[in-house]
Amino acid sequence: ETGVTQSPTHLIKTRGQQVTLRCSSQSGHNTVSWYQQALGQGPQFIFQYYREEENGRGNFPPRFSGLQFPNYSSELNVNALELDDSALYLCASSLLGVGETQYFGPGTRLLVL
Amino acid sequence: RKEVEQDPGPFNVPEGATVAFNCTYSNSASQSFFWYRQDCRKEPKLLMSVYSSGNEDGRFTAQLNRASQYISLLIRDSKLSDSATYLCVVNLNFGNEKLTFGTGTRLTIIP
Numbered sequence: 001e002t003g004v005t006q007s008p009t010h011l012i013k014t015r016g017q018q019v020t021l022r023c024s025s026q027s028g029h030n031t032v033s034w035y036q037q038a039l040g041q042g043p044q045f046i047f048q049y050y051r052e053e054e055n056g057r058g059n060f061p062p063r064f065s066g067l068q069f070p071n072y073s074s075e076l077n078v079n080a081l082e083l084d085d086s087a088l089y090l091c092a093s094s095l096l097g098v099g100e101t102q103y104f105g106p107g108t109r110l111l112v113l
Numbered sequence: 114r115k116e117v118e119q120d121p122g123p124f125n126v127p128e129g130a131t132v133a134f135n136c137t138y139s140n141s142a143s144q145s146f147f148w149y150r151q152d153c154r155k156e157p158k159l160l161m162s163v164y165s166s167g168n169e170d171g172r173f174t175a176q177l178n179r180a181s182q183y184i185s186l187l188i189r190d191s192k193l194s195d196s197a198t199y200l201c202v203v204n205l206n207f208g209n210e211k212l213t214f215g216t217g218t219r220l221t222i223i224p
Contacts, residue, residue, distance in 0.1 A: 002158075033210065042117075042200055042214030043157065056211050090156055094210060101147075102212060104156040 002026060004093050004105035012111045013081050021076045021108045025093030031055070032074040033102060034066060037088040049074055050096050086112045114139050119201050119215035127223050130191050134218050136184040136201030145204040146177050148186050150197045151217065157200055160186075188220075196222045 003026040013019050025032050031050045035043035045058035049068035063079040072093070078085055088109050092102035119136045126132045138146075146163040161168065163175040163184055174187040184201055201215040 002156075031210070033212070035212075035214075040121075040216070042216045043212070045211045045213065048211065058211065092212075096210070101159055101162075102210060104158070106156050 002093075002103035002105065004091065004103050006089075006091055006105040006108050008108060009106065010109045010111075012113065014113050015081055015083060017081050017112075018077065018079045019081060019110060021078075021089050021091075021110075022073065023076070023091030023093075023105055024073045025091075026103055029093040029095050029103075030072055031094045031096040032068055032072065033092045033094070034074070034076045035090040035092065036060070036085075037090060037107070038084075039087070043090055046076065055096075081112045083112050086110060115215075116140060116205075116213045117201055117203050117215040119218050121216050121218060123219040123221060125221045125223055126191055128191060128193060131187065131189050132191055132220065133188075134186045134199055134201070134220075136186075136215055138182050138184070138201075138203045138213075140203070140205055141179075141182060143182075143203045143205055146184050147202040147204070147212075148173075148175055148184075149200040149202050149214075151200055152197050157214075160199070191222050193222050193224060196220060 005024045033048040034046040037043040047057040052068045068074045088107045094102040148160040149157040150160045151157040163177045167176045172189045198217040200217045
């Protein structure tokens with residue numbers, strides 16, 4: 001196991017609602033990246049947090065926001081949920097550096113109705 | 114053009130056969146390269162990193178051709194447990210590890 005945990009495992013929301021997903025990084029890792037994986041697609045980078053600051057962002061609207069805490073755990077918040085937000089949300093932890101491997105958590109499966 | 118392109122498959126291959134996957138990437142400045150494996154309804158797991166010199170891990174061999182912007186994965190003597198989706202992954206930047214994934218190639222090993 002990677003030591004990366006995510007909660008909740010599954011979630012059902014309705015359009016317009018807000019959701020918060022949580023991720024605990026592997027011990028010793030200072031970086032958390034979030035990815036969205038739609039059905040049949042590869043994961044898409046949302047953003048990355050390093051030492052509590054955003055360190056890069058993919059092509060996602062501002063209603064996707066995040067936080068990283070002093071213990072390096074992280075939250076992903078999505079406001080004004082849309083049907084297309086239904087996906088597997090993955091967080092990955094790593095130690096920021098040259099080509100460091102990212103270790104993925106089991107993901108949160110979000111369904112927006 | 115997608116940043117990372119893979120043949121989505123599916124590849125249905127008899128047990129014991131050799132199977133090869135290919136992947137191309139569009140950004141010549143890409144820094145590091147990986148193959149990840151993803152089982153059904155599970156998270157991606159690192160299979161191996163890919164180096165220009167080529168690298169081998171048991172039955173798996175990965176190769177990178179920077180000039181052609183091409184990455185390959187070869188699986189020899191395939192096992193039933195190799196059935197999974199194989200994701201080609203490129204890291205565009207050092208110091209900001211934004212991994213860019215292909216759509217994945219689904220492999221099914223047939224007994």
